[in-house]
Amino acid sequence: MGTHEERGVARHGFDVADAVPVLLDAQGRVTGWTRDAQRLLAYAASEAVGRSVAELLSAEDAGRVPELIERCRVDGGWVGLLTALRRDGSRVRLMVRIAAAQDTRGPSRWLALLSELDEAPGWDMSRAVLEQMVARSPVGIAIVDTDLRYVWSNSALAQYGGGPPTRRLGLRLADIQPGLDAESIEAQMRRVLTTGEPIVGYEHVGHARSAPLRETAHMMSFTRLDDGHGHPMGVYYTVEDITDRHRTRRRLALLDRAGQHIGRSLDITRTAQELADVAVPGLADLVTVDLLESVLGGGEPAAGPLSDTGPVPLRRAGHRSGTERVPEAVVGIGEVVTYPAGSPPIRCLRTARSWRAERLDPLGEAWTEHARGGRAAIFLELGLHSVMIVPIRARGVTLGLTTFFRRHRQEPFEEDDLNLAEDLVSRAAVCVDNARRYTRERDAALVLQRSLLPHQLPEQDAVEVSACYRPADELTGLGGDWYDVIPLSGARVALVVGEVPGHGIDAAAAMGRLRTAVRTLALLDLPPEEVLAHLDDLVARSAREEAVQMGVEEAAITQSVGSGCVYVIYDPVDGQCTMAAAGHPAPAVVRPDGGVTFVDLPQGAPLGVGGPPFESVELALAADSTLALHTDGLLAHGDDWAIDADRDRLRAALERRAASLELRCRTVVDALVPARPHDDVALLMARTRLLGAEQVADWDLPADPAAVADARKTAARQLSEWGLEEFAFTTELVVSELVTNAIRYATGPIRLRLIRERALICEVFDGGATAPHLRHPRTTDEGGRGLLLVSQFTQRWGTRFVPEGKIIWAEQSLTDPSP
Secondary structure: OOOHHHHHOOOOOOHHHEEEEEEOOOOOOEEEEEEEHHHHHHHHHHHHHOOEEHHHHHHHHHHHHHHHHHHHHHOOOEEEEEEEEEEOOOOOEEEEEEEEEEOOOOEEEEEEEEOOOOOOOOOOOHHHHHHHHHHHHEEEEEEEOOOOEEEEOHHHHHHHOOOHHHHHOOOOOOHHHHOOOHHHHHHHHHHHHOOOOOOEEEEEEEOOOOOOOEEEEEEEEEEEOOOOOEEEEEEEEEEEEHHHHHHHHHHHHHHHHHHOOOOOOHHHHHHHHHHHHHHHHOOEEEEEEEEEEEHHHHOOEEEOOOOOOOOOOOOEEEEOOOOHHHHOOOOOOOEEEEOOOOOHHHHHHHOOOOOOOOOOOOOOOOOOOOOEOEEEEEEEHHHHOOEEEEEEEEEEEEEEEEEEEOOOOOOOOHHHHHHHHHHHHHHHHHHHHHHHHHHHHHHHHHHHHHHHOOOOOOOOOOEEEEEEOOEEEEEOOOOEEEEEEEEEEHHHHHEEEEEEEEEHHHHHHHHHHHHHHHHHOOOOOOHHHHHHHHHHHHHHHHHHHHHHHOOOOOOEEEEEEEEOEEEEEEEEOOEEEEEEEEEOOOEEOOOOOOOOOOOOOOOOOEEEEOOOOOOOOEEOOOOOEEEEEOHHOOOOOOHHHHHHHHHHHHHHHHHOOOOOOHHHHHHHHHHHOOOOOOOOOEEEEEEOOOOOOHEEEEEEEEOOOOHHHHHHHHHHHHHHHHHHHHHHHHHHHHHHHHHHHHHOOOOOEEEEEEEOOEEOOOOEEEEOOOOOOOOOOOOOOOOOOOOHHHHHOOOOOEEEEEEEEEEEEEEEEEEOOOO
């Protein structure tokens, strides 16, 4: 036996009543032998006395005898395990305690007390010791027979109900504790009796008879008892109260569930409903969540407790009941909640402190000012008997309140329940406040979006258009991509698609600045390459100014630097299309027969980074051709090595037929872009139209003042053919003034053109390069009133330059004749 094992044995007590005494002399010879010793080892006294104790031990322990005798001399005794040999040679495991036997008549002797272990690792306990163990155990212990009737139990079991042990004898569990769910417990006992397999750690949750309003939890273990022949005699089981552990685990589970389910979206009402859903039925039978109306709108409530004066506007944001359809709630979701002044909800709102009532007055009126059948609802009618009210507060601001009711469960709310409710609501309050802040920011972002993107595409006859926009930032719905359709003079139209690096509100703001700049430049009737050149200068200059203001190096570029843009001008009179690009994908063209080609467009550098001058290309488009302008988010990769593959995918999508251009545009985006794209996507599709020959009339005029009268008459005849005689006077005035200016100040050929579209357009071309200016002549001046008259009698007028000279134009609306 090793030293460690001996020390372990020495720590155990020793039952002297069950021990067999043997006397040894100083050398370890047997000097005294008893009848118990003879019964234990089967040696008679005459055979044992005088022999060395080593002769009675197994070989491995016999060699230890000299060492043990020496330890007895030094320590005054020894305790440990030894293996002895019976007379028939069989082995028996003994626990041995050796102590000095004081004897004044002769040399010192040793008293050895032997206790048989029967091969067990511990003691062979006496009945008295065992009875002490079970009687004094704090764990409830009981034994039932095969009929599940009590045959024995300890005193500790009485604390779980059912009375003292003597009252239990011969009774079953259901007899002594009728309010307990005895069936489930007895089912475990029968299972153990049938299978013989023990059940360990069975948890039973119910209500004790001594505390019927308080839920309790017990940990139980069941073991079958067999007789010597292996037949079942009954069941031995233990009971331990784990109510506190069970409640703690349930609270932690509820908080964990709250962390998983509350705040999954940034919608205020959904977050409020998630709070109610989590708390039922784990904590309460009915939960209502009321929020301040300003919170639901994303507003900023006042910090600190609410004012003591005036009504508190609340609205029901969520509720949940253990009963279907929430019959206890007298106010529906979204309805205004009005609480009387001085009622507990109002006090909680104003003081920002929680409140709990273990028992509500059954005949008391519900706090909500709402009538059922012409009378106020009372708590008895609603079935509510216990309540907790917890203000919803986040970052020092009161957002509303949450009310917890008990209805089905009879136990009232305790202080621990209030602590749990406050922890639950505090977690949800942060989510509600985040949703409120998001609502405010999103509303602001949507206002910005409405101001940045076209509300609707303008009406014009040059092209039929449809657009689709899908931002990567799904929270704000904003991105840096944009599109625009800008009517130009001469029935022409400008088509624009661009993108700003990044996403979100910063990119959207930068996009708005660029879109405004493009629209301003477009009104100057500049060709595409000049529009991009001016835009590039604007972005670069803004970046330098911002870098100086922010105190950073010029290399620290702003959001707009690196933006892309493609600018297209289409003329429905002759079908000519001119376009230029700055760091942007070239448009695709869908021919009338359905074939798709990509414009070979020179790629200029992105805006603001510098580079060579922008170049434009010009091509003729047949009627019913479709231009597809898009940002690079429409294509999956945008890498040079994947351009061909991306274009093949785009070509296949554009070749698909659709019932309308709008449906076709959306189909292309859906086919190429996931629901949550990694980049913003904008697609603008424009189906071209050509004005018929009957809508355009032009004449070459000589540079002779006499031609002015002929031009007036010619224009009048054309208006008569078009059925526009009511516009003859104004048109003759416009033609007279514009042709007169061309003859007087310009050089080269002069040409007059009238276009009948949505407006009546009058254009005069000359070879001059100087733009006319509107003058305000004095009363005594004899001339200088021509353009002033034109501006007064027409909707708009202007000048655009062409390679051969310039065109002065004026428009009169055909839908609204008044200038």
